[in-house]
Each structure stands twice: as C-alpha cells, then as structure tokens.
Amino acid sequence: MKMAARPELQAPPEIFYDEAEARKYTSSSRIIEIQANLSERALELLALSDDGVPRLLLDIGCGSGLSGETLSGNGHHWIGLDISQAMLNVALEREIEGDLLLGDMGQGLGLRPGVIDGAISISAVQWLCNADKSSHEPRLRLKAFFGSLYRCLARGAKAVLQVYPENLSQRQLIVSSAMRAGFAGGMVVDFPHSSKSRKEYLVLTCGPPSLSAAALPKAKGEGESCSDDDSSGDEEAQVVSVSDRHRPKKRQKLNKKVKGREWVLRKKEQMRRKGNIIPPDTKYTGRKRKARF
Amino acid sequence: MRLLTHNMLSSNIKGVSSGFPLRIEVEKVVEKQVEMNADFLRNMFPKIEWKAFAYAAKALGYSDLPEEADSSQLNSQDFLQKFHHALLELHLEEGVLICPETGRRFPVNRGIPNMLLHEDEV
Numbered sequence: 133m134k135m136a137a138r139p140e141l142q143a144p145p146e147i148f149y150d151e152a153e154a155r156k157y158t159s160s161s162r163i164i165e166i167q168a169n170l171s172e173r174a175l176e177l178l179a180l181s182d183d184g185v186p187r188l189l190l191d192i193g194c195g196s197g198l199s200g201e202t203l204s205g206n207g208h209h210w211i212g213l214d215i216s217q218a219m220l221n222v223a224l225e226r227e228i229e230g231d232l233l234l235g236d237m238g239q240g241l242g243l244r245p246g247v248i249d250g251a252i253s254i255s256a257v258q259w260l261c262n263a264d265k266s267s268h269e270p271r272l273r274l275k276a277f278f279g280s281l282y283r284c285l286a287r288g289a290k291a292v293l294q295v296y297p298e299n300l301s302q303r304q305l306i307v308s309s310a311m312r313a314g315f316a317g318g319m320v321v322d323f324p325h326s327s328k329s330r331k332e333y334l335v336l337t338c339g340p341p342s343l344s345a346a347a348l349p350k351a352k353g354e355g356e357s358c359s360d361d362d363s364s365g366d367e368e369a370q371v372v373s374v375s376d377r378h379r380p381k382k383r384q385k386l387n388k389k390v391k392g393r394e395w396v397l398r399k400k401e402q403m404r405r406k407g408n409i410i411p412p413d414t415k416y417t418g419r420k421r422k423a424r425f
Numbered sequence: 426m427r428l429l430t431h432n433m434l435s436s437n438i439k440g441v442s443s444g445f446p447l448r449i450e451v452e453k454v455v456e457k458q459v460e461m462n463a464d465f466l467r468n469m470f471p472k473i474e475w476k477a478f479a480y481a482a483k484a485l486g487y488s489d490l491p492e493e494a495d496s497s498q499l500n501s502q503d504f505l506q507k508f509h510h511a512l513l514e515l516h517l518e519e520g521v522l523i524c525p526e527t528g529r530r531f532p533v534n535r536g537i538p539n540m541l542l543h544e545d546e547v
Contacts (some may be wrong), residue, residue, distance in 0.1 A: 187468070207462075244445055
C-alpha cells in the first residue's frame with residue numbers, strides 16, 4: 133500500500149485543513165482512534181503528579197479537539213490553539229470543554245509567563261519546518277514558538293510534542309531549537325523498529341537543571357522483540373528480514389499439484405490411440421526434475 | 426472564551442511590552458454550568474492577575490467579585506463560588522479583544538478569539 137503523502141508537502145495548514153479534511157476528524161473512526169492513542173500517550177509522558185488536582189494545560193495544534201477530549205477526560209482544563217478555522221468549527225460542533233484560540237504557533241504564543249502547567253501537541257510542530265509564505269523563516273518561527281512556550285510554562289512544567297519530522301535534518305532543527313530556548317529533554321521514540329507504529333515524542337522540561345535531571349521516560353516497544361505487539365506495523369517490519377530459503381512451505385505445496393509419471397504415460401497412450409505421433413516411453417518420461425532446477 | 430483564558434492571554438505583537446490585560450468589548454455573553462472543583466481554584470489562584478480578572482468579569486456584566494483578593498479568602502465557600510463562576514462559567518461568545526498598547530482589535534467569533542497577526546506585526 134502506498135503511504136499517503138505528507139500533508140506538510142501539499143498546502144499550508146490553514147488551507148490543507150479545510151472543511152472536507154476537518155470532516156474526517158469527526159467521521160473517520162480510524163483517525164479518531166489514532167489521535168486518541170497519541171494524546172493518551174502524550175498525557176502519560178507529561179507525567180503530571182497524581183494528586184487528582186485538575187491542571188491548566190495547553191494543546192498546541194488542537195484541531196478538532198480530539199486530543200483535548202483526552203485532557204478533559206482526565207479532568208484537566210485546557211486551552212487549544214490552531215491555525216485552521218475549519219478545524220476549530222468542527223471542535224465547536226463537538227462541544228469540547230476547553231477554550232479555543234485561532235492563532236499561529238510560529239508567531240509565538242501570546243500567553244502570560246509561567247501560567248501553564250503543561251503542554252501537549254499532536255502532529256503539529258513539524259509544520260513549522262515549512263516556509264509557506266515569503267515572510268516565513270522556519271528557524272525564526274521555531275525560535276518564536278519554543279521561546280514563547282518556554283516563557284508561558286510554569287517552572288518544572290513539561291511539554292510533550294508528538295512530531296512527524298520528515299527527515300533527520302528536520303528532527304535536528306526541531307530539537308536544537310527547543311534546546312536553544314532553554315528546554316531540557318529529548319526525543320522518546322515509541323516502537324522504533326516499526327515503520328508504521330513508530331512515534332516520536334519530544335519531551336521537554338522547563339526550568340532549572342535540578343528539576344529536569346530526571347531521565348527521559350522509557351519508550352514503548354524498544355529492546356524486546358516486537359512480536360508481542362498487536363499492531364500490524366511490526367509484522368511488516370519482520371517480513372523484510374526473512375530470507376527466501378526459510379520459506380520451504382510454498383514449494384512443497386506446488387509439488388503436490390504436479391501430475392506424476394503414471395498420468396503422463398496414460399495421456400501419451402491416449403494420444404497414440406488417436407493416431408498422433410508420440411515419442412516413445414523411456415526412463416526419462418515424466419521424470420522428476422532435480423531440486424536445483 | 427472563558428475568563429480563565431482571557432487572564433492568560435496577552436497581545437503578542439512585535440514591540441509591545443505590556444500586552445496584558447486585553448481590553449474587552451462585549452457583544453454577547455453566555456453562561457455554561459460547570460462543576461466546581463475547589464482544588465483547581467486553589468491551584469489557579471496564585472496565577473490569576475486579580476485586577477485584570479475583576480475588570481474582565483465586570484466587563485462581562487458580573488460585578489460580585491471583590492476588587493482585591495488574597496489567598497486567605499480561599500477558605501470561604503462564598504468566595505470560591507464567585508471565583509468559580511467568573512473564571513469558568515462566563516463565556517465571551519461574541520466581541521472584541523483590544524491590545525492595551527496598540528489598540529489592535531482581535532475579534533471574537535463564536536467564542537474563538539482570532540489571535541492571528543499580520544505579517545508586519547510578527
């Protein structure tokens with residue numbers, strides 16, 4: 133199956149996520165499930181203290197509010213930011229509980245310093261690597277975004293940004309911009325050996341080094357064999373490594389269907405009776421071919 | 426948009442040093458009932474700029490909030506109830522947010538403030 137083309141390469145986000153695209157985020161159960169899983173995992177990586185107190189979280193690139201629903205489901209209050217009016221309209225229809233802002237994260241987040249308890253972002257930050265207008269400079273937009281994110285987060289608060297960088301240099305650009313803004317942390321890669329279920333989370337901690345000394349959370353599906361994972365993506369990765377000679381079963385099946393010497397002799401006899409010229413029967417007639425053939 | 430969000434928002438225009446608080450022009454306000462959570466209110470209280478908060482509540486037509494508040498009042502159920510109502514139940518549905526320094530107007534439609542900046546404001 134051909135992978136769908138990256139949306140980042142098709143059009144700027146405010147145009148790509150039009151009415152039709154936004155509609156998918158309410159109608160497609162597959163998209164809804166993927167988004168829910170991603171935000172569930174992002175919230176897990178955010179590692180908010182487990183005291184039952186609702187927090188004020190930020191959802192960057194909230195879209196139709198699917199990820200926000202996970203936040204609300206866990207009792208948190210949230211503010212969502214998105215650049216696509218169509219997606220926000222869908223969010224309104226879904227009657228999500230958070231507040232929505234129409235804004236461009238590349239212009240920086242207009243929020244007061246130190247007020248947000250945590251931030252998540254699902255599949256949004258890689259958009260910043262594109263220059264969709266002549267005034268866009270990815271480096272500056274990333275700088276504005278991470279700088280303003282660092283400022284608005286409370287000390288010790290975390291940001292978990294799930295990203296789909298297109299290549300190594302995009303990944304480096306995103307991570308280095310985050311580090312330059314003052315964040316500590318790095319990439320957590322879930323299912324690194326699978327092409328489909330591989331997911332990258334940039335886990336950032338805001339504040340003095342003593343607060344961020346804690347090691348990065350462990351990624352899923354790393355180290356141990358992937359076979360216990362139920363997603364189909366891992367099977368795909370395994371098939372690649374199986375070499376041809378370990379597939380004898382297919383050959384055996386074929387052999388069974390081949391007709392034997394007796395069948396050949398019978399047919400030849402039939403043809404002779406019809407008067408056709410048929411070569412004589414020898415020891416070579418209907419002989420099995422050698423395996424190497 | 427709730428006043429919780431208004432209290433966090435500031436104008437992001439290039440060169441603006443004090444973009445907070447955004448002034449409010451009200452066209453329509455709606456109220457939505459939300460369950461009160463005292464822990465959340467206590468947690469949020471130190472982060473709220475009270476003066477701006479009281480101003481915003483007044484702009485939305487709710488003037489029961491005191492001008493000044495300190496953390497000792499958080500034990501009063503009556504205060505918490507008012508705080509909760511103003512913070513989470515009042516929504517600015519239609520209106521305009523105005524940058525205090527430049528007077529730039531950010532329209533609010535269907536409860537969503539349009540904070541997109543023009544190219545020359547970035």
